[in-house]
Amino acid sequence: MGGPRFEPVRAVRAYERVVEQVEEAIESGSLCPGERLPSERELMVQFSVGRSTVREALRVLQARGLVRSRPGDPNGAEVLPFSPxxxxxxxxxxxxxxxxxxxxxxxxxxxxxxxxxxxxxxxxxxxxxxxxxxxxxxxxxxxxxxxxxxxxxxxxxxxxxxxxxxxxxxxxxxxxxxxxxxxxxxxxxxxxxxxxxxxxxxxxxxxxxxxxxxxxxxxxxxxxxxxxxxxxxxxxxxxxxxxxxxxxxxxxxx
Structure with missing residues (x-):
């Protein structure tokens, strides 16, 4: 049978969607270096996800050098300037x-x-x-x-x-x-x-x-x-x- 061959799709975890949206906001300039994300609680509301999902997303964003998140900080994670x-x-x-x-x-x-x-x-x-x-x-x-x-x-x-x-x-x-x-x-x-x-x-x-x-x-x-x-x-x-x-x-x- 002709036509394209498709690969099985992979289920996307919720935290990856959170990461994608935050990355897009930073890349588009909607979020600038020095600005802060909403608090964990507000992120839970906006994304309709649990606390563990938000924290996993923040861990990934921090590992990629995009934000700095301090445990116990009542403010949201800080967006960092570009780093090589x-x-x-x-x-x-x-x-x-x-x-x-x-x-x-x-x-x-x-x-x-x-x-x-x-x-x-x-x-x-x-x-x-x-x-x-x-x-x-x-x-x-x-x-x-x-x-x-x-x-x-x-x-x-x-x-x-x-x-x-x-x-x-x-x-x-x-x-x-x-x-x-x-x-x-x-x-x-x-x-x-x-x-x-x-x-x-x-x-x-x-x-x-x-x-x-x-x-x-x-x-x-x-x-x-x-x-x-x-x-x-x-x-x-x-x-x-x-x-x-x-x-x-x-x-x-x-």
Missing amino acids: VALHKSMTTLARVAELSLAELVQFRMVLDSSAVLLAARLRTEEQLAEMSAAVADMRAALDGGSEQGFDAFGGADVAFHDAVARASGNKLIQICTDVVRSIVLDLISGKIAAAPDREGLMRQSIGHHEEVIAAVRAGDGPLAARLSRKSMYDYYAGYVPVAERTALRALLE
Whole structure:
């Protein structure tokens, strides 16, 4: 028999309907950050549900970072301003469960970072440029220290550099995605980086690349800064990616 194949329907719990309506009110602007929901008792009346249903809905809304509900507070739950925490969590889960390869993750980092630095070259302030320079100076100082603590400090300064670039891009989604993808990539290869025999050489090369990127950003040459960023990322990470998968990374260099 032709036609579409339908799936069995799932019974929707009452608290999910409550959550949906509150989410819709927040998304539409009917409820704004800082405003409060009605009290538990009033919600029970408006939704025609019991107290346990209302409390379960509030727990879900709070877990999603949409409201803050305090036990015993006679006022209703407070609507919170947007936070990237929930998006950060969702993207991290997606990257893990979707079995993304290291090559795909590094390729996405190359796209994100080069886009961020392209925007930063056009939009950055003098203060943001100074932040980038300070981060690279910290990378050099940490490497010259030579200890294991110094290598950790190098990593922290490198993160500070990329965070400064992402902020200078002026795009919050680039900032969030950059942070998520970087943390996943480093989780996958941090052990290999620590054990690399040429770790110090790679770090010195990385500092040189960062200084070239800053020079291009200072000159306002976005396309050059983006190319340098992709090359820097490739040089640092390609050695950890299987040889057969490096073609996908090189495609971004051409």
